[in-house]
Amino acid sequence: MNIYDKKQVKCSVCGKFIGEIDIKSSIRLPLCEKCNRNEKKIIRKGIDSILVPVDISEKSTRALDAAIYFAKQLGSKITLLYVIPDLKVGNRIFMKEIAKELQKTSKISLKYAKDYCDERNIVAKQMTVRGHEPEEIIKISKKSKYDMIIMGSSGKGMLKELIFGSVSNFVMQNSDIPVLIVKEKSAKIGTKTRLKQRKPNPRHGEGRSFSKMKEKAGLK
Incomplete structure (x- = not known):
């Protein structure tokens, strides 16, 4: 050498x-x-913990599908979060009834999400808090140091988002960690779609022969 x-x-x-x-x-x-x-x-940081805000809706189910896929692929831990809206001051009896309904809805939503994960052999923790939903999602993600937020979006459109606001948009703009927004009508993550078979092209042996095409064009 x-x-x-x-x-x-x-x-x-x-x-x-x-x-x-x-x-x-x-x-x-x-x-x-x-x-x-x-x-x-150096400890190489991965996606070890995922925060998933849930409710009873198709968009929430699609977000759960994505979180479960990540959990199976990366070994991530899932936390299901339900935010009970803060009630404004009003008629005490009326507000008490609404509070009961909201509490009931939170239990139903978390039970559905927990059962959905259990059926797919994924262990998920549950969490319930009170407050303004988008702000609470950001606050909890920072406090508990989650690695990722996965949430659903109904895709209301630009006009409705400008008028009514968007929880997912607020979270995306204010989060310090990656946020995955799953559309309500999106395909389930992890599934394979069958490709449509292309119809045979007439030019490739299915139609007129080359000699007949030349004959029609006036060529020898």
Whole structure:
């Protein structure tokens, strides 16, 4: 082996000169001894925990499908969140009845979501809070340090979103972590769609022969 069979290399992190290696070496990102030790100490962050706001709707089910897919592929843990709206001051008796209905709805929603996960062999935690839904989703995602938020969207359209607002839009704009918005009419994540078979092209042996086409065009 002569000097032309070697090349000088530097650490790919700090730029320190390491030495010489074989020119045919498969090493692409060489590291010095110090950087190599530091690299081993680094904990590579994955999607370990997913927050899924739920209710009783098709969009919520589609979001659950996506969360379950991620949980199975990456081993992520799922937390189901239901936000009970804060009631404004009003008639005490009337508000008490509404509060009961909201509490009942939250239990039904979480039970449905929990059973949906259980049927697919996914363990999910449940959480109920009171407040303004989009703000609570952001607050909890930061406080508990979730890695991802997956939520459904009904796709109300630009005009309705401008008038009534959008929970998913608020979460996307204010979240510090990745947010996956699953449309209500979207296909279930993880399923394969069958490709339609293309009809045979008449030009490829199914129609007129080349000689007849030439004859019609007046060619010999």
